Amino acid sequence: MAPGLPAAMTRPHFIGIGGAGMSGIAKILAQRGAAVAGSDARASATVAALRELGVSVHIGHAAQHLAADASCVVVSSAIRPDNPELVRAAELGIPVVHRSDALASLMQGLRPLAVAGTHGKTTTTSMLAVSLTSLGLDPSYAIGGDLDAPGSNAHHGKGEIFVAEADESDRSFHKYAPEVAVVLNVELDHHANYASIEEIHESFATFAARITDGGTLVVSADHEGARELVRRLPEGLRVVTYGEAADADVRVLSVQPQGLRSEVTVLLDGAKLTFTVSVPGRHYALNAVAALAAGVALGVPAADLAAALGTYTGVKRRLQLQGEEAGVQVIDSYAHHPTEMTADLEAIRGAAADGRIVVLFQPHLFSRTQQLGTEMGTALALADASVVLDIYPAREDPIPGVTSELIIDAARAAGADVTAAHGGEAAVDLVAGMAKPGDLVLTMGAGDVTELGPGILSRLSSLSK
Structure with a gap:
């Protein structure tokens, strides 16, 4: 499947193009044939990788960096209103698009799988991207960190699945409409944008409510904040729980450390399944189980995906x-x-x-x-x-x-x-x-x-x- 290029994204200009989230969207657009340009405060390996794809990147922010024929200006919540390129966009009447809207437009026509949670998003998204790729499904993906080399945080694939890290920090994950959504945990963070845990709960509930008809929410059975999210959801949404709790749908029976690896055994659909997680720590093992449950919800055979998860060896940082x-x-x-x-x-x-x-x-x-x-x-x-x-x-x-x-x-x-x-x-x-x-x-x-x-x-x- 080769989705087309959204009309507003034919000549996008990214302010802060070297950021983890922004660079991934820019890369996918460039791979789809867009004439991508942008600026960043400093040179980096990520900027160099984008330039190798034909992206025009200016170092520093200045009004003249924005071309008059740009189809839109893409920003993140970190861009201040007085940024000279943003001011110039207003003068020229160029539409300003938040990065979450840009990412949402890239998911159209595909089967989106969005991974959310206070912790573990990048790892779980990466596990899915690596394992689905190893199975030959060639998913598109956008991750908040590089897998290995600079610029490896995103990919435009030929398959029908789009795996995305869904950021709750500024409520931008409300823009997505996933077929499968993962919520790893729900805790109070991002205090500049959320005044209370109640606001956090409301935000995650809004995200879960955007799952498409017939879709699935994969959620931790071990984390109280995640369980509270389930209690707040309307009936009718398919929910699959995972974890060590006795009532988990995908129940973790054991996590056995083996040096810098773990051997994980789960009970899934009444059958035991054992697989290797090639990174240390119980929390990473549970991230892998979340990835397993999410992939199965998309129709990927459990045994195949479990074996493929062992090919994930970590993400930068x-x-x-x-x-x-x-x-x-x-x-x-x-x-x-x-x-x-x-x-x-x-x-x-x-x-x-x-x-x-x-x-x-x-x-x-x-x-x-x-x-x-x-x-x-x-x-x-x-x-x-x-x-x-x-x-x-x-x-x-x-x-x-x-x-x-x-x-x-x-x-x-x-x-x-x-x-x-x-x-x-x-x-x-x-x-x-x-x-x-x-x-x-x-x-x-x-x-x-x-x-x-x-x-x-x-x-x-x-x-x-």
Whole structure:
């Protein structure tokens, strides 16, 4: 199946084209034949990959970067109203399209499978993309992170399935109308856009209500927030639950750690099914079961999909090994919410053997730190030692009184060995000086802390000589 190009998307201009979500949409449009252009604040490997597809990318934001004949301007919620290209679009009368609308238009005529949840979206979407591809179904997909090489976060496939990561942070997932929707968990996050857990519940209920007639909601039976979502839904929607709970439709009977892998046994339609998950941690095993249930809901044979899930070996920034020097492994983790931090630290603890876990953590967003700083500090107590950087602001302005000290104080109160670092160079020196042979170092957070991993490896190498 080869869906056509939406009329408004023939010559799109993306503001912030190098972002995880934006770049994937731009790539698919380019693969479908659109004349794609855009701008980003800085050059990156993702920008380079887009240019190789023929996409015109300007570095920096300026009014003259927007061509007068652009068919639309695509933005994310991170683009501020005073962006010069956005201002120029208004002057020229060029339509402005949110990235969620652009993604929704790409799903038309296909069988959309949308993955939502406070945590685990990127991993579960990636598992589905990889496994369905390995089965020869050639799905289209748009993921919030690269599978391996830069630009591998999206693909225009010839198959009828479109797998998409559905972002709840700005309610943009309300734009999709999936045949199958996955909700992994429902927790309070994105405090700049949601004032309460009640608003979160309402938002996920709106998303679930957009499932097409005859479609399926795949939802966790273990997570109370997800169960609450089911209680709020009208009768008539087909719901398939998964998890370790006794009443789960796809019940997890066991998760057996095997080094950096797990062997998972589930009960599905009255039959036991055992398969391998090639990444460590119970939470990743449960993500794989969610992917299994979702694929089966689309009609993919369970046994085939279970075997194919074993071909997934991880996505960038999700417990990704960056390298090893002087007997120390450096692993990158995107975890930035306390639940994610706890899950990744517990997963790594199971693979650490006798070594210590040393974390370099960068808090992400002032609003998240204000609301969840205590819980972040408690999570860091699971490590043997931690270094905490200043808050990565992303799209936010500072909030008076909100600093990394909130996390550090909470971590120390929980008995953690934690040190503050102001600046990447100081952090690299601290972590490299702390790490000993056999230790695992985690660079953790959703900001640019990932860029410090190579520096830690280099410093470890020089210290060992």
